[in-house]
Amino acid sequence: MELHVDICKTLSDFTLNVNFTTDTEITGLLGVSGSGKSMTLRCIAGIETPDKGRIILNGRTLFDSAEGINVPSRLRKVGYLFQNYALFPHMTVEENIGFALGQLPREQRLSRVKNILQIIKLEGLEKRYPSQLSGGQQQRTALARALAIEPEVLLLDEPFSALDDHLRNHLGRQLMDTLAAYSGVTLFVTHNMDEAYRICPKMLVLKDGEIEASGENNQLFQNPPTLNVAQLTGCKNISRAEYLSDHECLASDWGITLRVKKNLPLNFNYAGIQAYHLREAAESHHDDFSDDDNVFECWPSTIIESPFKVTIYLSIGKKPADKDDYNLFWELPETTWQNLKSKPLPWRIKISPDKLLIFN
Numbered sequence: 001m002e003l004h005v006d007i008c009k010t011l012s013d014f015t016l017n018v019n020f021t022t023d024t025e026i027t028g029l030l031g032v033s034g035s036g037k038s039m040t041l042r043c044i045a046g047i048e049t050p051d052k053g054r055i056i057l058n059g060r061t062l063f064d065s066a067e068g069i070n071v072p073s074r075l076r077k078v079g080y081l082f083q084n085y086a087l088f089p090h091m092t093v094e095e096n097i098g099f100a101l102g103q104l105p106r107e108q109r110l111s112r113v114k115n116i117l118q119i120i121k122l123e124g125l126e127k128r129y130p131s132q133l134s135g136g137q138q139q140r141t142a143l144a145r146a147l148a149i150e151p152e153v154l155l156l157d158e159p160f161s162a163l164d165d166h167l168r169n170h171l172g173r174q175l176m177d178t179l180a181a182y183s184g185v186t187l188f189v190t191h192n193m194d195e196a197y198r199i200c201p202k203m204l205v206l207k208d209g210e211i212e213a214s215g216e217n218n219q220l221f222q223n224p225p226t227l228n229v230a231q232l233t234g235c236k237n238i239s240r241a242e243y244l245s246d247h248e249c250l251a252s253d254w255g256i257t258l259r260v261k262k263n264l265p266l267n268f269n270y271a272g273i274q275a276y277h278l279r280e281a282a283e284s285h286h287d288d289f290s291d292d293d294n295v296f297e298c299w300p301s302t303i304i305e306s307p308f309k310v311t312i313y314l315s316i317g318k319k320p321a322d323k324d325d326y327n328l329f330w331e332l333p334e335t336t337w338q339n340l341k342s343k344p345l346p347w348r349i350k351i352s353p354d355k356l357l358i359f360n
């Protein structure tokens, strides 16, 4: 199973120009709003027509501008779960699901709908209209409709965006079970990096209509190649930076010199550290030189406590003038905070040389 997409489409003030191949590992499409995620899906589904290029699904040409091929949507075997679900309000759950199967004989259609209702755990809701369903049930009906045609590629456009956190996690797990049994190609659009991390082993990162980075999800999270990827994967502490030596850089926005474990390239623009990777420096082992690397005196400018996590805005090297005077975000577990809060200021905070991110 393989989907190959190499297309270009120019709109009034946006150009989509993407080239990628995916297999059956769920592939996340990550990018800020307006980067071209939905447009990519719409072209694959045949709702939009690219200006040029090719879309090949398992050896079948769905679109080829040079050959004049443009297979109609309903014959593409593409299941599409829209952001807002796009259920037909005047049709019941089973009619919504059966709609795409209009070409099948009645008996076969009913049996396919029954089967999918069972898989997606919608039994008992067959006769309800979308307005009589909860958000989660609507989402599952839309997923059932997308799967009913036995698609070779499943396009999921932010399937959880309308749901609360609890339902999001619950349906996320349910979706993964469903997808584990699905043998086709899945493209999963999301803004949400936690979701991308949990659900998609592979990722394509879109920026301004082009693919800026792609690869294994772990690799992109641990070594983001660009500022955009670093931000999308949740890095909140980013400073402009420049090379000083193979293991040392100047983080100019923070006004500090940082030791870096890996060999630095000559050209890079930024250094970053995840908010949860900051640590209080160990007070012992002062004789061990490496333990003193990247240890800075810091003062808190704002402290935000939530039930299990505390976020502290830190000012490096000086007392903050006001609450907007800070350089770093530090996220620590509540238990660590309880131990830290009575300690005298300034705190000694460590930016681990092996946790520093370096990117362009």
Ligand SMILES: Nc1ncnc2c1ncn2[C@@H]1O[C@H](COP(=O)(O)OP(=O)(O)OP(=O)(O)O)[C@@H](O)[C@H]1O
Pocket (backbone or CB within 6 Å): 011, 012, 013, 014, 031, 032, 033, 034, 035, 036, 037, 038, 039, 040, 191
């Ligand atoms: N029919 C259209 N005519 C002109 N421009 C369009 C059209 N549809 C989309 N665009 C533009 O194409 C760009 C990409 O839109 P797209 O919906 O693919 O973004 P997205 O990454 O999915 O964003 P979001 O995360 O907000 O859904 C946007 O700048 C949008 O304004």
